[in-house]
Amino acid sequence: MTLAPRPDLAFGVYIHFPFCLHRCPYCDFNLRVVREIPHEAYAEAVLAELEARWRRFEGRRLVSIYFGGGTPGLWEAACIARVIEAIRQRWPLLADPADVALAEAEGGDPIEVTVEINPRAAARPLLDALAQAGVNRLSVGIQSFDEATLGRLGRDHDAARALETMRDAREAGWRRLSFDLLFGGPGHTTDIFAEDLRQAAALDWADHVSAYSLIVEEATRFGKLKAGGKLKEADEAEVVEMLKMCEAGLGEAGWRRYEISSYSRPGREARHNSLYWVGGETMGLGVGAHELAIAPDGVALRREGALRTRDYLRDPVGSARAEERIEAPLHLAERLYLGLRTRYGVSVEQLRGQFGAAAAQGAAQKLAALEDQGYAERSNAQEGGPAYLWAEGERFVPTARGMLFADDVAMEVLPDEA
Numbered sequence: 001m002t003l004a005p006r007p008d009l010a011f012g013v014y015i016h017f018p019f020c021l022h023r024c025p026y027c028d029f030n031l032r033v034v035r036e037i038p039h040e041a042y043a044e045a046v047l048a049e050l051e052a053r054w055r056r057f058e059g060r061r062l063v064s065i066y067f068g069g070g071t072p073g074l075w076e077a078a079c080i081a082r083v084i085e086a087i088r089q090r091w092p093l094l095a096d097p098a099d100v101a102l103a104e105a106e107g108g109d110p111i112e113v114t115v116e117i118n119p120r121a122a123a124r125p126l127l128d129a130l131a132q133a134g135v136n137r138l139s140v141g142i143q144s145f146d147e148a149t150l151g152r153l154g155r156d157h158d159a160a161r162a163l164e165t166m167r168d169a170r171e172a173g174w175r176r177l178s179f180d181l182l183f184g185g186p187g188h189t190t191d192i193f194a195e196d197l198r199q200a201a202a203l204d205w206a207d208h209v210s211a212y213s214l215i216v217e218e219a220t221r222f223g224k225l226k227a228g229g230k231l232k233e234a235d236e237a238e239v240v241e242m243l244k245m246c247e248a249g250l251g252e253a254g255w256r257r258y259e260i261s262s263y264s265r266p267g268r269e270a271r272h273n274s275l276y277w278v279g280g281e282t283m284g285l286g287v288g289a290h291e292l293a294i295a296p297d298g299v300a301l302r303r304e305g306a307l308r309t310r311d312y313l314r315d316p317v318g319s320a321r322a323e324e325r326i327e328a329p330l331h332l333a334e335r336l337y338l339g340l341r342t343r344y345g346v347s348v349e350q351l352r353g354q355f356g357a358a359a360a361q362g363a364a365q366k367l368a369a370l371e372d373q374g375y376a377e378r379s380n381a382q383e384g385g386p387a388y389l390w391a392e393g394e395r396f397v398p399t400a401r402g403m404l405f406a407d408d409v410a411m412e413v414l415p416d417e418a
Ligand code: SF4
Pocket: 020, 021, 022, 023, 024, 027, 028, 029, 031, 069, 070, 071, 118, 141
């Protein structure tokens, strides 16, 4: 389906880099463990896919480019630079004034360009090469500062290397820095997590933290150990305790929780991740990359790139899985429960513009019911960030209870047949 130009819609490009040097036992991402990375071949495939499909999103307001994986920090910086350049040529600058102001204050770029890096491979020359390539935000996979915990998680770096990566990035002048914490894994106690949070608080030059509780997926090594009764996870009460510790500890250190698992300095919310929560569009390039396009009448189109790297390298466009059409009622429900994961919340006014008056009215009733149950509340607070994230006027935002029971909120808003 061809889509009309929509400069009002914020838009990001996600590039999936499906290679790692080893597989962590909890990871079920689409990736291949390799010794030799096909740098050039993969870049050529991504560029060919971009060239073949970019016009579907022509005229959009590009706000972010995100290299995720896998470990995209392993990709030669020259390949990353070519991809960034090719994307920027196709979407001339239409940045939001708030992003422009932030960039001007920092002498930077209003388009957020993120690469996920693993501390093991992130020495200073790599950081410099990425900056040179046009990357302006790093997401560092730290997970924990406790050596025994890192060992149990099967990570291939130690805590000292992670801290060194953060210090190097600071010294090299990186302003947009995020790091990940993972809690509730085997042997991870509240005492260890308290120390993790203390160490995190000392990284006060970072502007963003993603903190996730471990979910053991069946198809992983942890999943198999769990099935055989050989994996002891933190129990539910401990995980809830860690969640509370996280909010308190990171809050005291100046990061504000703006999504269930995401904390930032005010104004430094991750633009790319936020697009998924506020109903923006994302083009997905690469193996297994997810894409969401907004079609007329509230319909969304979801696409997923090829399952296997071999197939993608042979045919980067034709190897994708079949596109899925999300009808308006389900798309609207997704907007509700994703919006209610965040402080951006949900604006009924915005829904009216996209889904029509009757659907917005139905959504307003569901939101009022969630308000009655203590999951949501109304807010008119203006947070002062880009307009594509912070709607003007009244929004429904999650309460602390709504954040804690996000799965229950999702069940409440999903249509019966979903
Ligand atoms: S480094 Fe990240 S993407 Fe690679 S296996 Fe570990 S968790 Fe998965």
